Amino acid sequence: MWEYLIMKLIWVILLTVISASVLAEDSFPGRKLYPSVPFIELDDLYKQINDVVIIDARSKYEYETLKIKSAVSIPLALSTKRFQKRMMTIRQENPEKKLVFYCNGHKCMKSYKAAKRSISYLGLNNIFAYDAGVFEWAKKYPAESLLLGEVLVSPDKLISKSAFTEHLLPGEAFIKNANSEVTILDIRDRIERDGFYIFSGEENSISLDKREKSKLDKLIASVKKSNKTLFVYDMVGKQVRWFQYYLESKGIKKYYFMKGGADAFFDIPLNKLID
Known part of the structure; x- marks a missing residue:
């Protein structure tokens, strides 16, 4: 009887250790990949x-x-x-x-x-x-x-994932709502742009490079003063996650990001972009 209980306890412990190890690998995929x-x-x-x-x-x-x-x-x-x-x-x-x-x-x-x-x-x-x-x-x-x-x-002070996602717009909705009533900002760098502009150059193109900081500050101050909504896109939708901290620090509340960035443009069927 005692031997059975001891063996059962050992099995429970082993299964717990194995489960914890598998869970750690799933939670931290880099440990398995590297x-x-x-x-x-x-x-x-x-x-x-x-x-x-x-x-x-x-x-x-x-x-x-x-x-x-x-x-x-x-x-x-x-x-x-x-x-x-x-x-x-x-x-x-x-x-x-x-x-x-x-x-x-x-x-x-x-x-x-x-x-x-x-x-x-x-x-x-x-x-x-x-x-x-x-x-x-x-x-x-x-x-x-x-x-x-x-x-x-x-x-x-950290921006939650939900507070970030509530400012995301799917590509199609972002493009259709980016009209003359909003300010559009492209924060891609020059290499990422490579001559491609979603709004045919009508957007403000200012990268996040330090050398363009004063230009960016000036635009954001103008947006705040005019109380316009700001539409921002990057290359793949990741830089905007960090740019959000800058916008919040400047008191900008009305803004949206293009989900997936400029890359998402190519996933939108052409007929969806034509009114």
Whole structure:
């Protein structure tokens, strides 16, 4: 009797451990896709924060919008030569420290790709991926996070997914409602535009590059003064997620983003665009 109960208990424990492991793989897909890259958990990173170098693998704009307070920016998108130079400098300055990459969240693979690049191609060791992402960090440790250059006073300042999606319009609706009564803003960079404009150049084309910041500020001030609704699109619908923080900081409330960005235009049947 006792032997049966003990064996049953062992099986229950084993099944619990296996289920937890499978759930972790589903929740953190990078761990399965990049098994050679070691990862670090949220609380462990916080405990070791003074003994590691935290590296943001996202774009510069995302980094400047919301980041881990002590993080340095080394975007995965850098050229191989520039990425190598930056990483080698970081390693030389911190020979014994762990180098930990992070990006947006569980399904963002930039942290793993940057770590893999550093390990496999640059031959660096003591490289880790923090895969819970910047949002989970900011929610739990707001004092160690910066939002638009300021310490995050409260996680309530973070824009929820629902607060973002309520400002999304499907491509067809976005285009049909983008008339003379609204201000249209294209935030793609010059390379992304490549001569293609959804509204035949009638939109305001201003990238998120720092060099165009004053131009952008001027346009947004004009939109606020006129009380017009702002229609914004990017390339694939991801940059607007971060641009929303800028709009809210400027007091803009009437705005919509094109779901899927400019790429979504090509998924709209032609007959739907012709009145």
